[in-house]
Amino acid sequence: MNNETPEKSHFIRNIIKEDVARGVNDGRVHTRFPPEPNGYPHIGHAKAICVNYGLAEEFHAPYNLRFDDTNPVKEEQEYIDAIIADIKWLSFDWEDRLYFASDYFEQLYQWAVKLIRDGKAYVCELTADQIRETRGTLTKPGVESPYRNRPVEENLDLFARMKNGEFPDGSKTLRAKIDMAAGNLNLRDPVMYRILHASHPRTGDDWCIYPMYDWAHGQSDSIEKITHSLCSIEFEDHRPLYDWFLDQLGEFHPQQIEFARLNLSYTILSKRKLIRLVNEGHVQGWDDPRLPTLSGLRRRGYTPASIRDFCDRIGVAKKDSTVDLALLEHCIRGDLNKQAPRFMGVLRPLKVVIDNYPEGESEELEAVNNPEDPSAGTREVPFSRVLYIEREDFMEDPPKKFFRLAPGREVRLRYAYFITCNEVVKDADGEVIELRCSYDPATKGGDAPDGRKVKATLHWVSAKHAIDAEVRLYDTLFTTEDPEDVPEGGDWIDNLNPKSLEVLTGCKLEPNLRGVEPGFSCQFERQGYFCVDQDSDGDKIIFNRTVTLRDAWKRMQKKG
């Protein structure tokens, strides 16, 4: 990092910088990422992780991972495991600071008892419906619960019995005694504990009362001595409540700072909606490569570096915004362009016979593995009389700007020879099934000694050496930039893109790809970046297309 050039900053970094300079918390910085284990993490979480952990790393400060596991009805060990795996994949290391809000259940209970003793909390016997009705509305104040002024001793007794399991679910709550007329609804005697006879992934059946998030969250941050509690914007209204609790308790106040969550065009980042996509089978699981989940992106071929780069580039601010998917794609292209070895693969094969190439013979041609990285070296690619080229690289009646193969036209086969198309073979339906070409032996390697030029270079594979593969092409999961924008009475599911997955079989790959393992990423020249899917098995190779290369020709076609 170059300290001479002024770094680009954002408001949270500025606040922390100032706090450190002013010696707030003795100049200490400590952050955390507090997920609820009720789903798989997605790129939006990656942003939050990068903000929290990235900032801590910048200030050489520690950061925690803490699961806010206060609702056993929705939370599962599977999600805990997935979240841990995905954050590690992003290559963040919280060392030994893995915590759970459930670690603090006993302390939280004791603090609740203290609030009761201080007359700041009471056991309420209103039903959920009644609590809602008496909460008031956005414009009208609420009505105080008839149980609000019950004696401390009675509250203590009832709360202990709640904990001991004497009452059924939903029959009682512990509520903070604040202000039923507050403009901020969170302050209208919020529920602190509810009775839930549910088994918890970590505490099992030890508890049948569980703290509400609002009661647990601020204190958990306080216990961990978090200096800067970064969270999303919708918790701005909750900050006064967290402050109130900590004030009553006389405990350490982390500073909460809110920032806007990520929205991405053509995708959905709401956990509830993601769960629906998975449960209703619109996708094939949490790691479906079309999903913005980290496991989906990983399977798609996105790298941790590309995601962290993306998170750096989108910035941090308070206003609602939607980042262009093109930026994410730019980030993965940028990373893979530097790393990914190049290979030739023909997705939709068209047979080409080189009539003047000796039958039964073949030769090895040298190809560059990565033009961006000379140290990646070269490899040999076999060439022979019968080849496959990409169907869309040939047009019988080409428009003006089409540079590729056409009858009578000469093009270069990458790293091989110039070939000229002499004859087009069609089937009974008039579909082109084969091209008869001739090659110029003098152009071996791809250059003409007489200096003549060709306008196109095509990728190809030798038919008898090729290996077969299945290739899965992905498009956006939704057809609309904002999938949640639906007409009256419509369902966002209707915006699903029926063509988000296209499976190609019989693709032909150069033989150097034999034996690749799941997770392997490479570029198929002129087409895009692809990675081997976990469904591959032995001889059955399956590639996922991570992202296409930028394609000037396609853009030109679109323009018309």
Added chain:
RNA sequence: UGGGAUGUCGUCCAAUGGCAGGACAUGCGGCUCUGGACCGUAGUAUCGGGGUUCGAAUCCCUGCAUCCCAGCCA
């Protein structure tokens, strides 16, 4: 008609009273054995109306728009 927040290029983010800048996207050009990468270049923005000031995206007033909150979810 309550409380909280937010309005800057098409998009995202800067500029904290002093030349509105960067990235992505887009157009054009160059280069190229990937119509890739790379290089160069262009256009496009301060929500509206007042005010303060030599000077306002920034401060004040006012209006408008958008988002969040009425879970015993987080």
